[in-house]
Amino acid sequence: MSEQREFAVEAYFLNKYSYVAVKRAFHTHFGIKPRGPVPDRKSIVLWVENFGTTGSVVKKSSGRQWTVTMPENVETVRQSILRSPRRSARKQAVALDISNRSMHRILHEHLHFHPYKMVVVQELSPRDFQNRITACETLLETLPPDTLAFFSDEAHFHISGHVNKQNVHYRSGNNPKELHERPLHSDKVTVWCALSRVRIISPYFFEEDDRAATVNSQRYVDMIKNFFEPALEEMNLGNVWFQQDGAKAHTA
Structure with a gap:
């Protein structure tokens, strides 16, 4: 291999920097058939540059790499x-x-260092932290000792088979070009839940005509009257406090 590189560099200068002439000379000197493999232009350029820089057709290492973890x-x-x-x-x-x-x-x-991925969370301002502390202190001061507090919220669950492409891999000799079609507005259900330290009241599905429905003030009030309050009466829990967030459907 070194002999071929040396010949290519020498032929390059003898033939007045012609890459085509170098390839022809390569065929003749080494007895390579007309369609046989010869160095391409990129390889010849690299060998010539190495020769001009180091005096050798072989690229020299910039320095000895560390191999011992001292x-x-x-x-x-x-x-x-x-x-x-x-x-x-x-x-x-x-x-x-x-x-x-x-x-x-x-x-x-x-060093026991490991790569960790960044987690994206909702931005909080300095005021938010103080508001959290104030809310907790207010609850502790307001709620009687025998109070049972229920915390509630609703969430959307997509039923179309949501796929996280970062976690899906397909191993094959060829690219199968597998696709996952996702509708613009996928089907989903909205589920409400309330929980306390002793009991969970759930699930409640917001539906209309057997189809998922948007949570509005009327549907939310109907849920409280027809689902949550009867559940509380059956459990006979005594002094109960109910928490909900400030969503428009909860306060309108």
């Missing part, structure tokens, strides 16, 4: 991770001139 190497990796925790392990290895294998060994076996 304590000083571990500490160097630690400091690099602390400075740039979002940089990938591969890029960290390149920046520190460490082999990728050694980098992963240091991260997992010595």
Whole structure:
């Protein structure tokens, strides 16, 4: 292989920098058939550049990579991770001139660092934290000691078979181009639930004519009167307090 590279570089200069002439000379010198494999333009360019830079047709390594997880190497990796925790392990290895294998060994076996995904949550302002504390303090001061509080809410559940494509993989020799069709407005049900420290009252489905219905003030009041209140009467729980959020359907 080295002989072929040397010949290609020499032929390149002898033929006045002609890549086509280099390929023809390659066929003749090495007895390669007309349609046989010869170096492409990209390979010849690389060999010529290496020769001009290093005096050799073989690309030389920029330096010896670390292969031993010595304590000083571990500490160097630690400091690099602390400075740039979002940089990938591969890029960290390149920046520190460490082999990728050694980098992963240091991260997992010595530093016990593991990759974690960012979790997206609702943004909270500084005022929200104080409001939470105030609400809890108000409840503790207001509710009598023998009170049983029910906390309630409703949620939507899609019944069309929602698929998270990040968790679905299909292993095959060829791309099956598998598709999952999702309707623009998928079918769903709205379920209400109330829970306390001793009992759960659920589920209640908001429906109309056997189809899921939007929660409005009238349907919400009907649920309270015809479902929640009868359930409380059957349980005979004594002093009960009921909590609901400030949704328009709850307060209109």
